[in-house]
Amino acid sequence: MVKLKDDKKITQIFQAALKLVAKKGLSGMTMGDISKEAGIATGTLYVYFTSKDELINALFAACRESSVQVSFKGYQPHTPFKPGFRHIWLNILRYKLQNFEESVFMEQCYHSPFITADTREKAQQLSAPFYQLIERGKKEQLIKNIDTGLLITFMIGTMNELVKQTHYSGITLNRSRVNTTFDLCWDALKA
Amino acid sequence: MVKLKDDKKITQIFQAALKLVAKKGLSGMTMGDISKEAGIATGTLYVYFTSKDELINALFAACRESSVQVSFKGYQPHTPFKPGFRHIWLNILRYKLQNFEESVFMEQCYHSPFITADTREKAQQLSAPFYQLIERGKKEQLIKNIDTGLLITFMIGTMNELVKQTHYSGITLNRSRVNTTFDLCWDALKA
Amino acid sequence: MVKLKDDKKITQIFQAALKLVAKKGLSGMTMGDISKEAGIATGTLYVYFTSKDELINALFAACRESSVQVSFKGYQPHTPFKPGFRHIWLNILRYKLQNFEESVFMEQCYHSPFITADTREKAQQLSAPFYQLIERGKKEQLIKNIDTGLLITFMIGTMNELVKQTHYSGITLNRSRVNTTFDLCWDALKA
Amino acid sequence: MVKLKDDKKITQIFQAALKLVAKKGLSGMTMGDISKEAGIATGTLYVYFTSKDELINALFAACRESSVQVSFKGYQPHTPFKPGFRHIWLNILRYKLQNFEESVFMEQCYHSPFITADTREKAQQLSAPFYQLIERGKKEQLIKNIDTGLLITFMIGTMNELVKQTHYSGITLNRSRVNTTFDLCWDALKA
DNA sequence: GATGAATGAGATTTCATTCAT
DNA sequence: TATGAATGAAATCTCATTCAT
Numbered sequence: 001m002v003k004l005k006d007d008k009k010i011t012q013i014f015q016a017a018l019k020l021v022a023k024k025g026l027s028g029m030t031m032g033d034i035s036k037e038a039g040i041a042t043g044t045l046y047v048y049f050t051s052k053d054e055l056i057n058a059l060f061a062a063c064r065e066s067s068v069q070v071s072f073k074g075y076q077p078h079t080p081f082k083p084g085f086r087h088i089w090l091n092i093l094r095y096k097l098q099n100f101e102e103s104v105f106m107e108q109c110y111h112s113p114f115i116t117a118d119t120r121e122k123a124q125q126l127s128a129p130f131y132q133l134i135e136r137g138k139k140e141q142l143i144k145n146i147d148t149g150l151l152i153t154f155m156i157g158t159m160n161e162l163v164k165q166t167h168y169s170g171i172t173l174n175r176s177r178v179n180t181t182f183d184l185c186w187d188a189l190k191a
Numbered sequence: 192m193v194k195l196k197d198d199k200k201i202t203q204i205f206q207a208a209l210k211l212v213a214k215k216g217l218s219g220m221t222m223g224d225i226s227k228e229a230g231i232a233t234g235t236l237y238v239y240f241t242s243k244d245e246l247i248n249a250l251f252a253a254c255r256e257s258s259v260q261v262s263f264k265g266y267q268p269h270t271p272f273k274p275g276f277r278h279i280w281l282n283i284l285r286y287k288l289q290n291f292e293e294s295v296f297m298e299q300c301y302h303s304p305f306i307t308a309d310t311r312e313k314a315q316q317l318s319a320p321f322y323q324l325i326e327r328g329k330k331e332q333l334i335k336n337i338d339t340g341l342l343i344t345f346m347i348g349t350m351n352e353l354v355k356q357t358h359y360s361g362i363t364l365n366r367s368r369v370n371t372t373f374d375l376c377w378d379a380l381k382a
Numbered sequence: 383m384v385k386l387k388d389d390k391k392i393t394q395i396f397q398a399a400l401k402l403v404a405k406k407g408l409s410g411m412t413m414g415d416i417s418k419e420a421g422i423a424t425g426t427l428y429v430y431f432t433s434k435d436e437l438i439n440a441l442f443a444a445c446r447e448s449s450v451q452v453s454f455k456g457y458q459p460h461t462p463f464k465p466g467f468r469h470i471w472l473n474i475l476r477y478k479l480q481n482f483e484e485s486v487f488m489e490q491c492y493h494s495p496f497i498t499a500d501t502r503e504k505a506q507q508l509s510a511p512f513y514q515l516i517e518r519g520k521k522e523q524l525i526k527n528i529d530t531g532l533l534i535t536f537m538i539g540t541m542n543e544l545v546k547q548t549h550y551s552g553i554t555l556n557r558s559r560v561n562t563t564f565d566l567c568w569d570a571l572k573a
Numbered sequence: 574m575v576k577l578k579d580d581k582k583i584t585q586i587f588q589a590a591l592k593l594v595a596k597k598g599l600s601g602m603t604m605g606d607i608s609k610e611a612g613i614a615t616g617t618l619y620v621y622f623t624s625k626d627e628l629i630n631a632l633f634a635a636c637r638e639s640s641v642q643v644s645f646k647g648y649q650p651h652t653p654f655k656p657g658f659r660h661i662w663l664n665i666l667r668y669k670l671q672n673f674e675e676s677v678f679m680e681q682c683y684h685s686p687f688i689t690a691d692t693r694e695k696a697q698q699l700s701a702p703f704y705q706l707i708e709r710g711k712k713e714q715l716i717k718n719i720d721t722g723l724l725i726t727f728m729i730g731t732m733n734e735l736v737k738q739t740h741y742s743g744i745t746l747n748r749s750r751v752n753t754t755f756d757l758c759w760d761a762l763k764a
Numbered sequence: 765g766a767t768g769a770a771t772g773a774g775a776t777t778t779c780a781t782t783c784a785t
Numbered sequence: 786t787a788t789g790a791a792t793g794a795a796a797t798c799t800c801a802t803t804c805a806t
Contacts, residue, residue: 032796046798111299184379226789233780234782412800425768427802434802526753570731615792624777
């Protein structure tokens with residue numbers, strides 16, 4: 001039996017990269033830093049990723065995927081719309097707060113030359129469930145009858161901002177604060 | 192008699208930098224790129240800025256300043272709140288759409304190690320008028336009674352997202368679309 | 383009972399190396415390439431050769447040896463000189479054409495630091511039969527009375543060039559063409 | 574006035590590269606070595622050549638060009654064929670002996686992946702005068718009526734071998750030795 | 765013996781900055 | 786001031802070799 005490529009190692013690498021982007025920005029993150037942070041040799045990075053570009057694209061895709069996956073955890077399609085929407089909204093909020101580094105990373109990537117059109121495309125496709133969700137809300141006349149893409153961008157964008165604000169102001173979100181914040185968002189979208 | 196430092200040249204440099212960040216991201220922008228794009232020699236950059244860091248910080252400050260300045264242009268403090276708020280909101284929207292590269296740049300800077308605490312501090316101070324504006328709205332019970340910082344982050348954040356969405360979807364904002372979008376924001380903030 | 387080192391595997395490795403040198407040059411050939419081309423793992427190379435240097439030296443020696451061995455195949459020392467010489471000359475030509483990659487490899491090795499003095503020395507010793515052959519020709523006054531080393535270099539050198547030319551021009555050597563080419567060489571050497 | 578790219582520096586770089594290839598082979602020559610040998614910073618190499626590949630291709634082209642140019646120096650087209658041919662032959666011999674490193678470099682490059690098809694093509698084109706020369710000899714029925722390409726390869730190939738042999742045996746070519754060697758070549762080619 | 769992931773020294777290349785002109 | 790060649794530290798990436806399985 002031989003040593004095989006190790007999924008755990010990929011996780012280590014990803015964690016290291018996220019930590020570094022949060023600390024030093026995308027431009028300040030080097031392959032050397034990543035390997036040191038991940039506790040492996042620089043060369044080993046290239047066993048798992050053929051280049052820095054590929055590493056970043058893979059991480060981008062992984063973040064996107066896990067974020068989407070978490071969003072719908074525990075969501076019951078047959079629940080009435082608003083509580084269902086709220087459930088997802090809370091999932092996202094929780095995820096983004098607990099994985100703040102990912103948000104930073106995604107934001108930094110957005111306009112970087114690292115992310116390829118292909119990666120971008122695939123990320124976009126993962127938004128499908130959100131589209132369906134919003135469409136349902138519109139059909140039930142609970143959500144404003146505006147371009148769905150716009151509503152989603154808005155919803156996600158505001159969450160990002162809320163999370164940033166929360167993170168940097170050092171405020172811990174108690175239940176009432178969360179409720180207030182949700183209302184902010186809901187009032188915007190509701191028909 | 193020596194020629195003095197040339198303001199026009201600083202503008203050229205800033206324009207070049209903005210163009211490059213939009214195209215290649217902050218991490219992909221080199222001093223060589225900037226000089227080439229600005230049509231000057233690399234060495235000349237160092238006549239105007241002592242380092243890349245300084246250049247970026249200066250550009251950050253300049254963007255922030257001009258953005259704030261534009262925001263309140265034509266604002267009459269004695270107008271009733273909502274139309275006044277709307278006026279400013281439109282100023283910002285227009286500015287961000289017309290200066291999309293600046294938005295990208297500001298976003299990229301947010302988590303980068305380039306921006307010094309000092310620059311960040313000064314940028315923050317420029318937000319004072321927005322705080323006053325929102326405080327007024329809260330006093331008049333037109334705006335939700337939530338932490339002002341949160342409301343501002345929210346307001347600015349949503350605009351950024353709207354602008355991004357508009358820019359990338361290629362949609363041109365006609366009057367009705369702008370109105371819809373404003374309502375989205377207003378509904379969120381209004382008490 | 384363990385399997386012993388496998389001669390077939392050594393042949394595979396040598397074939398792979400030759401193919402790669404012909405394609406990418408000695409400087410472009412990596413141990414990784416060789417193992418892939420040979421269809422074995424990198425580590426396995428080190429079961430058979432302690433280092434890249436050793437592999438190359440061993441291959442060099444093997445090529446030299448088999449080339450010399452083939453040269454005198456079927457040679458009858460008692461035949462008159464010219465037909466005997468011709469026989470050997472044809473052996474060499476045929477061998478070099480059929481094993482073009484070896485020629486390329488030998489040429490690339492000539493000035494490379496890979497080949498040790500020892501390997502070079504041993505290769506040189508294998509030239510003894512050629513020296514004897516030429517000496518005989520000189521004694522019989524059929525070959526020019528010039529430094530034997532020079533004559534041999536000349537003879538081998540010209541063959542190499544003929545083979546290269548033939549290989550790259552894509553010309554197939556028919557009998558008459560071979561005769562012409564032999565005459566070229568013979569006219570040079572003959573007294 | 575500004576510092577301009579320096580042709581002398583290119584010569585330095587070329588000299589350094591040639592010296593190193595002769596000493597360590599093409600595979601052993603690093604950009605770091607070259608810069609050190611040339612007495613400049615590593616980065617400076619990249620001011621003159623965008624990559625190691627380009628440097629090697631440029632050097633290859635330069636060697637080829639200067640070699641061809643030297644070959645016909647002092648050649649009078651109206652001289653009778655054999656002395657004219659001899660003159661050129663001597664030019665080449667002298668050049669190759671005095672620039673032995675170039676020969677080594679050219680040989681090493683021949684099968685390396687560095688040399689592009691384009692470079693190869695251009696090198697080939699420089700052979701035109703040799704073709705004309707040999708064609709003339711054939712027309713005057715002084716040279717064997719064989720494929721011209723073959724004759725040229727042969728002529729050049731033998732010179733290379735002679736030079737190698739001379740260089741490594743440490744023999745200095747006196748006049749009589751040169752004559753003998755020329756005869757070797759002439760006897761091969763002559764009709 | 766065979767495997768191929770892991771290593772890290774070293775190669776190529778980039779780029780912020782300096783400096784001679 | 787303006788230039789752009791020169792610099793060299795540091796980044797990315799390669800690859801001969803080792804080692805755990």
